[in-house]
Amino acid sequence: MKTNNEIITSYKGFDKDLKCRGFQYEVGKEYVMDEPISICNKGFHACESPLEVFDYYGMLDSRFCRVEQCGEIQRENNTTKVCSSKIKLKAELKLSDMINIGVEWLKEITDPKKINTEYKYEDGSSGDYARIGSSGNNAQIGSSGNCAKIGSSGDYAKIGSSGNCAKIGSSGDYAKIGSSGNCAQIGSSGDCAQIGSSGDCAQIGSSGDCAKIGSSGDYAQIGSSGYNAQIGSSGNCAQIGSSGYNAQIGSSGNCAQIGSSGNNAQIGSSGNCAKIGSSGDYAKIGSSGYKAQIGSSGDCARIGSSGYKAQIGSSGYCAKIGSSGDNAKIDSTGYDSVIMCAGLNSKAKAKKGSWITLAEWIYSDTINRYVPVCVKTEHVDGERIKEDTWYELVNGEFIERK
Secondary structure: OEEEEEEEEEEEEEOOOOEEOOEEOOOOOEEEOOOOOEOOOEOEEEEOOHHHHHHOOOOOOOEEEEEEEEEEEEEOOOOOEEEEEEEEEEEEEOHHHHHHHHHHHHHHHOOHHHOOOOOOOOOOEOOOOOEEEEOOOOOEEEEOOOOOEEEEOOOOOEEEEOOOOOEEEEOOOOOEEEEOOOOOEEEEOOOOOEEEEOOOOOEEEEOOOOOEEEEOOOOOEEEEOOOOOEEEEOOOOOEEEEOOOOOEEEEOOOOOEEEEOOOOOEEEEOOOOOEEEEOOOOOEEEEOOOOOEEEEOOOOOEEEEOOOOOEEEEOOOOOEEEEOOOOOEEEEOOOOOEEEEOOOOOEEEOOOOOEEEEEEEEEEOOOOEEEEEEEEEEEOOOOOOOOOOEEEEEOOEEEEEO
């Protein structure tokens, strides 16, 4: 806990009325709490990571703001949540803003420039706390000790570390960097880098083109701003961000947060409770996990989900959205979109000019399972089928739902 002149820029979620826990906020206003604060109990709460806000407020039915926090400050361990006695709502943000800022935030904390590569040169080490640095081309550097710091600015470097808490940085092209230790921080600004980490809590960043980045550890934070990046993570709770075009991003861990602001991105997640956001056009997004939250603000997006209770939202034009899981909710605010809900008790709404297909299921006592009894497609004409209105298929008819 501390009280000083520090001003923290963070991000906060609200319900559709700009309320949080029943307290009414207003953009541009500052609020002060005179009582002692307590993280997660009393005070004004927000997150420094925009993507972490989605842990508390859904992408599709919430509002978001950039805020400033000051006064008495408390921080939660292992998260970016901040509790303060003072807060000011600076500006309201769209979902696409949150995704873009979230990607940039990940890039910032994994910036290769933040990793010091000006170490005294030591060519290989198996001991703990080793520092290894090389500025020459074609260097090969290896360390098996804990807490090693390894830096290389030359081209074609090969760097490997199996120790815990390693910090590895390379600014050369075609570098190959691998770490199997926990809590590694790995950064590369060179083109065509290949970076892999199997340790927990790794932070991996690459600003070069054509990077291939993979992490199987939990709590990894991976950021890439280069074009044609391929990023994969199998660990739980990973945060993955890419602002380059044609990125391919895959995560098989639960509770992953994935954001991409580039066009033509391909994003796939097989873990439960994933949060996936894309602001680029022509994105292809797929999720097979339960309770996924998927948001896209780019035009011509293709979005598919096979998990139960998925929440899918798209604000771009000409989107194609499909869900085969039960209890799905699909919200499309872009024009001329096509929506398909094949699951039980699913709902959808769309803009005028779009098409919605819904399925109706009933339980069969004869075969002891649900069976489809009707599939129907309707055109959102703005009159018989209203725009921006939730519909569910009941007794073969589109019925309005709240």
